[in-house]
Amino acid sequence: MKNLFLIAYLDLKESLRANWFIIYSLVFGGMIALFFIAGVTQSQVMGFSGLSRLLLIYIQVTIIILPIFILISTVRSISGDRDTYILEYMLSFPISLKQYYWGKIFGRFITVFSPVFFAMIIAVIYGKIIGALIPWNIFFLYTGLLFSLSSAFLGIAFFISSFVKTSEVALGLSFFIWIFLLAFIDIALISLMLQNRFDESLIISIALLNPMEIFRVAAISLFDPSLTVMGPVAFYILDNFEQKVFISLSILYPFVLGLIFAFWGFFIFSKKDLV
Template sequence: MKNLYLIAYLDLKESIRAKWFLVYSLVFGGLIALFFIAGVTESQVMGFSGLSRLLLMYIQITIVILPIFILITTVRSISGDRDSHILEYMLSFPISLKQYYWGKIIGRFITVYLPVVFAMVIAVVYGAFKGAEIPWGIFFLYTGLLFAMSATFLGIAFFISSFVKSSEVALGIAFFIWIFLLAFIDIALISLMMQERFSEGLIITIALLNPMEIFRVAAISLFDPQLTVMGPVAYYILDSVSQTTFVLLAIGYPLVLGIGFAYLGYKIFEKKDLV
């Protein structure tokens, strides 16, 4: 157990020293600062105002930025160590493959998750200082959604890194997955819906299997429980499950998905040639 924490601590220190971590932190912290400068908390759109309005905008941007940041910064975690022969050096110490792999995951998860949550904490502190009403329920639920989404793409990234030897190939696969989940799957499903080849319920269910899509819908439902901005799709979702159940599903499903991919990555890493 001690070696596990040491690997996590080593990866955490290495990530903090890297330039990407500075850029990563500045992006999310800068977004919050930009929203305050633009006076987002003082505006009102569709009934959303104050910190609720700020968090709504933050959610929409995070959906796009967070997955690609996690993928491109994490997908080279093991393959990069293999390329630079650090993996061979680390395993020369009395460290098991299990301790190395899961230690890397713990350290990297702390690195990618804390800056995103810390930016929200800054928003809450500043909002409280300005006397704004703080939507604590939305804040904690959104923190849970971020936790699950970070775990999902971290697991996918380690899964890729476990079997790809070249860092360049790993980056290419990661970028393709991000584009596919972000755009291609929606385009394909909308095309099928317009051609009426499958039922709308089946197409919507397939769309919600996309962790980015279920995160987006759950995040919107926190501000708009009736999902009025989504049109007819809302009727199918709300008729199937309640809003509370859907939010819990949006946290549990991506979390299980991420752990599953991470475990598959470990099994491949355990049996594959390490150098």
């Protein structure tokens, strides 16, 4: 256990010195600052005002930026060590494969989740200063959603990094997965729905298997329980799930998905040639 935390500490320390972490932190912290400068908390649109509207905008932007940042910053975690022979050097010490792999995951999770979380903390502190009403229920639920989404893409990234041999291939795969989940899957499913080749409920169920999609629907449902902005899709979701059940599923499913990919990646990592 001591070696696991040591690997996590080394990965965390290395990440804090990297340029990507500075940019990563500035992006999310800068978004919050920009929203404050633009006067988002002082405006009201569609009944959303104050800190609630700021969190709504923040979470909608985060769903696009967070997955790709996690993928491109993490997918080279093991493959990069393999390319630079750091992996061979690390394993020359009395460190097991399990300690190395899970230590890297633990340290990298702290790195990718903390800037997103602290940006929300800054929003809450500023809201307290200006006397805005703090929607604590939405804050904690968004924290859970961001935690689970980060876990999902971290697991996917380590899964990719466990079997690719070069960092270039790892980056290419990460971009493909991000684009596929963000746009291509929706386009493909919509085309199938328009051609009436499959039942609508089946297509919507497949769409909700996408962790980005279920995150987006859950985020919208916190402000719009009737999901009026989603049109006919809302009727299927509301007919089959209560809001509390759907929110719980939206937090649990991506987290479990990330664990599955992480364990799958460890199985591959422990069975193949390491260097």
